[in-house]
Amino acid sequence: KLEEEHKEFERARSIFERALEVEPRSGELWLRYAEFEMRNEFINHARNVLDRAVQLLPRVDFLWYKYVYMEELVRDIPKCRAVFERWMKWMPDDNAWLAYARFETRVGAGAPLDRAEAVMRRYVNVYPSAKAFLKFSKWAEYEAKNIDLARTILEACLSELEPEESRQARVFQRFASFEERQGEYERARVIYKHAIKLLRLGDIQINAKQVEEEEDISEWEVERRKELYKAYLSFEKKYGDRQGIEQVLLTKQRREYNERVERDPHDYDAWFEFAKLEEENYSATNNNDPSVVRDVYERAVAQVPPTTSNKEHWKRYIYLWIYYATYEELTNNDLERAAEIYQTCLNIIPHKEFSFAKIWIYAAKVHVRMKNLTVARKILGRAIGLCGKEKIFQEYIALELSLGEIDRCRALYNNYLKTMPQNCGAWTKYAELEKSLGETDRCRAILELAISQPSLDMPEVLWKTYIDFEIDEGEGDHARRLYERLLERTSHVKVWISYAQFEASEIGMGMKKTREVMEKAYDLLKEDGLKDERVLLLDAWRVLEQQKGDAESVTKVEKKLPRRIKRKRMRKDDQGNDLGWEEYFDYQFPDDGDQGASNLKILEMAAKWKRQRQDDDSDDDDDDSDDDDDMEE
Numbered sequence: 001k002l003e004e005e006h007k008e009f010e011r012a013r014s015i016f017e018r019a020l021e022v023e024p025r026s027g028e029l030w031l032r033y034a035e036f037e038m039r040n041e042f043i044n045h046a047r048n049v050l051d052r053a054v055q056l057l058p059r060v061d062f063l064w065y066k067y068v069y070m071e072e073l074v075r076d077i078p079k080c081r082a083v084f085e086r087w088m089k090w091m092p093d094d095n096a097w098l099a100y101a102r103f104e105t106r107v108g109a110g111a112p113l114d115r116a117e118a119v120m121r122r123y124v125n126v127y128p129s130a131k132a133f134l135k136f137s138k139w140a141e142y143e144a145k146n147i148d149l150a151r152t153i154l155e156a157c158l159s160e161l162e163p164e165e166s167r168q169a170r171v172f173q174r175f176a177s178f179e180e181r182q183g184e185y186e187r188a189r190v191i192y193k194h195a196i197k198l199l200r201l202g203d204i205q206i207n208a209k210q211v212e213e214e215e216d217i218s219e220w221e222v223e224r225r226k227e228l229y230k231a232y233l234s235f236e237k238k239y240g241d242r243q244g245i246e247q248v249l250l251t252k253q254r255r256e257y258n259e260r261v262e263r264d265p266h267d268y269d270a271w272f273e274f275a276k277l278e279e280e281n282y283s284a285t286n287n288n289d290p291s292v293v294r295d296v297y298e299r300a301v302a303q304v305p306p307t308t309s310n311k312e313h314w315k316r317y318i319y320l321w322i323y324y325a326t327y328e329e330l331t332n333n334d335l336e337r338a339a340e341i342y343q344t345c346l347n348i349i350p351h352k353e354f355s356f357a358k359i360w361i362y363a364a365k366v367h368v369r370m371k372n373l374t375v376a377r378k379i380l381g382r383a384i385g386l387c388g389k390e391k392i393f394q395e396y397i398a399l400e401l402s403l404g405e406i407d408r409c410r411a412l413y414n415n416y417l418k419t420m421p422q423n424c425g426a427w428t429k430y431a432e433l434e435k436s437l438g439e440t441d442r443c444r445a446i447l448e449l450a451i452s453q454p455s456l457d458m459p460e461v462l463w464k465t466y467i468d469f470e471i472d473e474g475e476g477d478h479a480r481r482l483y484e485r486l487l488e489r490t491s492h493v494k495v496w497i498s499y500a501q502f503e504a505s506e507i508g509m510g511m512k513k514t515r516e517v518m519e520k521a522y523d524l525l526k527e528d529g530l531k532d533e534r535v536l537l538l539d540a541w542r543v544l545e546q547q548k549g550d551a552e553s554v555t556k557v558e559k560k561l562p563r564r565i566k567r568k569r570m571r572k573d574d575q576g577n578d579l580g581w582e583e584y585f586d587y588q589f590p591d592d593g594d595q596g597a598s599n600l601k602i603l604e605m606a607a608k609w610k611r612q613r614q615d616d617d618s619d620d621d622d623d624d625s626d627d628d629d630d631m632e633e
Helices: 009-022 027-039 043-056 061-073 077-088 094-107 114-126 130-142 147-160 169-181 185-198 208-215 219-239 242-263 268-285 291-301 312-330 335-348 357-369 373-386 390-402 406-419 424-436 440-451 459-472 476-489 493-504 511-528 531-548 551-560 594-632
Strands: 563-572 578-588
Touching (some): 009 027, 061 077, 061 094, 094 114, 130 147, 169 185, 242 268, 312 357, 335 357, 357 373, 357 390, 373 390, 390 424, 424 440, 459 476, 531 578
16 A cells, blocks of 8 residues: 555555465455556556456455446447356356346346346256246346336246246246236236135135145245235235125135134034134125035034033034034025034033034924924933933924823923922923813813922912912912911911902902901911011002902001011121111011010100200290390389
8 A cells, every 4th residue: 555655556566466465365355456556547557457366266266346337438349248158157156147148138228128138047947946037037027118028037937847847936026026017917916816726825725834844945035935924915905896895805814714723622612603604705705515514513513622521612602503504504405404504513422421402403394394203202301311401302392292292291290390309480381281181180280280299499489379370260279278278377467468368359269368468477476576567468468459349348457557666786797797777677567565565664754854854944044044034223
């Protein structure tokens, strides 16, 4: 540098030469030597230096770049082309070939770019890869402005290269983007669809992980394929029609649901949504091939819950079978297939652990709609043996009743009541059946047998049904005896009120008997100290007297009505600690005896003492005023 500043070029050149004798393979040193010659406009010296450098270091690209740059700078085009040719014999990387083609493009501006195109063709022949073809097509589109050539190159990339090169996602994306830029939207759509089909991006059966394992592709390629699919979605949203957009969204949703069920195969909510999506698409497109929907359901029902000890896991699972069978019956009108689906579901359910009545019932009803009553009865009979739930008995009885098979209904009711003798609803329905048939004695016998059971879930309903039956039949004596028998078991106030209302009705013995019942009930409730029940009884008694009695009887009942008073009591917690005083309402009956009288007497004395205290205060005030008057006088 010092010698150069003093214009001692020979000395500077000598220093570079001695340095190269020490480090002859230093590309940086050769570059500085050439730049020194170029700065001082010794072109031939610079050419000789670079020629020596590239002969010694042909794989150092920046020496070649500097060499061709210098030749082009001095406008020695043939010499520059010769240097490029020497360089290309060493098969450099992609950028070197692009630099050569761009050089030919610059020097051939305004004329056909045959030389530049020939360079790029040599480049793709030397490097037959997707990367080389894509660079060639990009050069043809942007630099050569030759659209037809760019399209031809992209087509050749897909047809001439090996599958591992031509089936790269970026090739299809570049090709489709090129057609989109040229306004060839249909061609772009065809390319996208071909890529999705070839790379199986839209196949609902194949997930990304399986494709990666089968084809042994890299993570980078997987990402490129995702980008390709996103580009297709964006393309359809911009240029597609309604049907195309819906198809794209459908494919996207399919992929999302597939990913969900792959992460958790027992996510039955995802399977429900997936199947619903396919059903809606099947209905919207009027497609005659239900295989897609069936395939989703088959995949869903194959995900049997992992354990048979917990029924909760199965409650959602069995609805997959129900929806599957419903789809086959209502959409495809295939009753036989629906029946097969229910039968398969029944075979899978572990009936020794638990069972589902709805599956048995739905399976039987399908055969009923197929007019195959024998099979339906066998299914329901088997259900009674394996499941034995109340709903199955009810549906089986309803079926036989609709068919008019009364003897079968009676046999079913007998089995029903043997299985569940405590079920008041079953006894009631059986009795109603016999009543509807006019079998009064059978109905009475059934109800008599029912109330004699040692344990019932709702005995009050059964007793009421029996009593109402006797009343409807006009058997007042029977109904009265039933009331007496019921009151032997319970003394509930509502039973007494119902008994009194019965006696006051047309079938009863009149108001005299009604008053006897009411008085008896009142005395019993009074002995038990049930004040609220006594109030209810008196209110019902007063209503009956107002409807069917006279003014004297009404007055007599009203005299029994209690006085409602407010009292205080100490609240206590569970441990018996005092929590403070609280107010509550109590009833004071006129006929409660000495306790009521003493309480009233205390209240009267307290009121009398309060009035006397007020009178004394007023007398004191008068005396004070008289004294004041005397003082003034």
